[in-house]
Amino acid sequence: MERFGTLSFGHYGPLGGGHQLTARDSMHQAIDLAQGMDELGADGIYFRVHHFARQQASPMPLLAAIAAKTKRIELGTGVIDMRYENPLYLAEEAAAVDLISDGRLALGVSRGSPESVVRGYEAFGYTGSTDPRGADIAREHFDTFLRAIDGEGLADRDPHSPFGGGVGRQAIEPQSPGLRSRVWWGAGNRDSAEWAGRMGVNLMSSTLLTEDRGLPFDELQAQQIDAFRAAWRDAGHAGTPRTSVSRSIFPLTTAEDHMYFGGRQDGDQVGIIDGTRSTFGKTYAAEPDVLVEQLLDDAAIRTADTLMLTIPSQLGVEFNLRIVESFAKYVAPALGWTSTTEKAAAAVS
Incomplete structure (x- = not known):
């Protein structure tokens, strides 16, 4: 494991007991969490994107704010639903955030996850899909x-324009060198992982796979990563692609940790989601030394270079920073991890 970060679902709304987490609270807490994680030396902070839900729906302003207030941490999405996106506007926004962050954007995109509405992308104006889930769009x-x-070049220049028209085709602006190498595809099964490999983009694999092959989740996911890398090589792409997996992992170091997550450890589950038989990864919740042994035995964590910890964002910045700090201090080094601050110091020396 070369890198680790957090994956936040960004939920907001009623918390019980008359308390309310607003959209404003959620975004400001995300910025504060990113700053704290940057100081701790964590590698990345990533956000789920969901429309028609009390979650992050327009991540680019949030990522730009985080980029302006951090120095080293990678910032990104896991994932943006491309069914809802104007691709040229997204390209402009992504390039702008990548430039503001000095190349720290990890832009995860995909077909999107199951929704709370029916074909919501059509309400955004993207119609004409012949696929029941809009994968073609x-x-x-x-x-x-x-x-x-x-x-x-995607638009014809106007030779009569007073603003430097000319002839030929015009590309969008701004352009950010190297952004293509920081694009990820969120794959829910082996076929989509192989497609991502052929396309020459990085791979994000979540705690859910829309397939059931009768194997433990971690082995199924490790096979998905292997298939992705093979497709990348067969397509003749240069370099080494990045791969990430996400997990629910909670080091139990305090009484509060035990209150929230003690006894939460469970096994893999198989069920139906979005009309597809799917495999869900288990939750890890244990004392740090036990976690180390369990995670070293996780086939997908062993083969991926980046681990994303799904966090309970509703519990606030202080609690989540403590989860990250406990993982960074007691668990991650045993998995081969070195903090960004240590790497920076070593580069200077």
């Missing part, structure tokens, strides 16, 4: 997005 938008960040 997502792939079409993604293709246009990649062409845009690659600098391809």
